[in-house]
Amino acid sequence: MDWIEKAVREGKPALNEYEAKQLLADFGIPICREALVPDGETAVKAAREFGYPVVLKAAGERIQHKTELGAVALNLKAGKEVREESRRLLAIAGCDGLIVQEMVRGERELVCGLIRDAQFGPCVMFGLGGTLTEIVADVVFRVAPLSAADALEMMEEIRTAKVLQAFRGQAPVDREALAGILVAVGAIGSQFEEIREIDINPVKIRPDGSPVAVDALVALRSAAAVRP
């Protein structure tokens, strides 16, 4: 993982979304199918491989909260749409590539995250995700490293724990898999001093109940903060 150190040395505030998800995948966290491509034509190629519909996102380390920047195009159903949206996204300031993703189905959105607390060190968060996550603020924390039992307990503690049960014809959430994500997020925090914060929002729940990381932010500490 030299590239994390490298990113810190270069003074980057965060990994880009593609790098962030590769890091999660390296720790066994399921991520959606995606490809980082330079332009519209290669985006169309990737989209064909994944199968339509797809999601297209602007990539760049300064692009963090994409919805606010209009840097996400959802539910693109054909090559023409992918080309058009590619042009629009590449024009956004700071955009230096495109991420093509499978369009993950499923209505439930959770959030997993990590912060570095001054007293307790890396702490893992779990809760209800999506764009309203901060407003609903239905989240709980645990100090890393987490046991699987800790992770399972977190799922019982949120007010909206019912969302993990069978829901509108969709299967109950695979709690073991979800616990695996939380334990892995804690492990990442314990292993990499350089990482200041992680948001995986949303962790989408597919109709079969399996969780998948659809968007991720990995914020880095400044070089000075890591090695005073």
Place this chain on the structure above:
Amino acid sequence: MIGPFSDAYSLILWRKTMNSKLGPFFDPRSVAIIGASAVPGKPGCEVIRNILANGYEGRIYPVNPKGGRIMEIDVLPAIEGLPPDVDVAVIILPAAATAQALVACAERGIRHFVLASGGFAEVDEAGALIQEELVRIIRERGLHVLGPNTSGHTSTPRAFTSTFFPQGKIRRGRVSYIAQTGNFGTHTLKYILTGEHFGVARVVGLGNKIGIDETDALEYLGADPETAAILIYIESFKRPLEFLKAAREITRRKPVVLLKSGATEAGRQAAMAHTAAMASPDRIVDGMLRQAGVVRVSDYTDLILAGKAFSMLPLPAGDGVSFLAPSGAMLATLSDFCVRLGLHIPPLEAENVKRLQDISPSYIRMRNPVDIWPAALSSGVESAYREGMEIVLQDPAVNAVVPVMMLTRETGVPDPAFIVDLAKKYPGKPILVTFSGARECMDEYKAALEPLGIPTFPEIEQPFEALSILVQCRRAMTRPR
């Protein structure tokens, strides 16, 4: 002075205890009072009065340059005159004189200290400097220090206390308290001793925590055979991760309840991530405590309610509760309250519903919770409560029972002995008694029941609050690893 050893294991435990940081504080063979005084009302006098009132059997060495006698004990004029085997020194001197006394005691071989005076970092810059000096001394010399600015500590199994708050005899019990406040070891304990019937095993006032901290105290009490449950009031964690590690194991053996005040210790950094925006110190402490199996309470009164419950009751096997009340309004509001507390009011087995129906006029539909007053009117107060309680105690879904006793002279006050009998007959199921009616009748019940191990609560919500704490502790104890 050495504890009673029923077996080799207890002896090993005791040896371990005496070699620990805290052991001698709770089992001192001898104590020196530096700054002893003959003037009633002065801390240096009250501490000796307290030690004597508790019947401490070890040796007491008051030290004061004036010499003479205090309460018929010879006063040594100087620390240098102390014998070489003093286990604990209680230093009650102005802040500025404390460091010098600490060094002089250390020279006499004393390793354990209670620094009772205030005037250190909690007051001003000058006090903070003196405190730093104390920290340097205890590190250099490997001393174990409680305080400064502590209300002292208590160990009823050894009839010892270092508190200077006039307590008199401190009742022995099986719960222990750790408090980062002078309030607990002084007037809260005073209330428990005068207003309640339970006692304490150990009390530790942490003060400014320059030496002994909450994790040290927790580890000691976790291994302490005298302590059945631990209650903590704390403002901040000195070694948060060590606390988590110790509590994680201890809470599988005995209940630990904690009240934490004070909001933020750490400045919030500007948040890039949602996670950081939502990571309030309170949420993180909450998560840490759940991870540790520590039951967090939010009211100061819970420290007393839970202390009483732990002192008298077994932990319930589950969250199923039954209660018997004399009014529909109480049945409804207490049901809502149970839901809020996470207590479950299970339906009773059909046979038990039928038995309840048999003791009641037919116009009342009997179920859990139990509407008991019509039965009391038809078959007598004692008979109705006794039969009703026994039926719900026998139900396998019920883990604890709360009778709301309606007591007035006019309606009749049954002999509370029937509740004692039921508690003996069903020892695994906590019975918590509360009341409605005449205050004097409630007080009579309290005086009769509590010395026999049945807790009573003057307000109808309190037994449920206490029960919810017990249920959470049981859950923490049996939680998966």
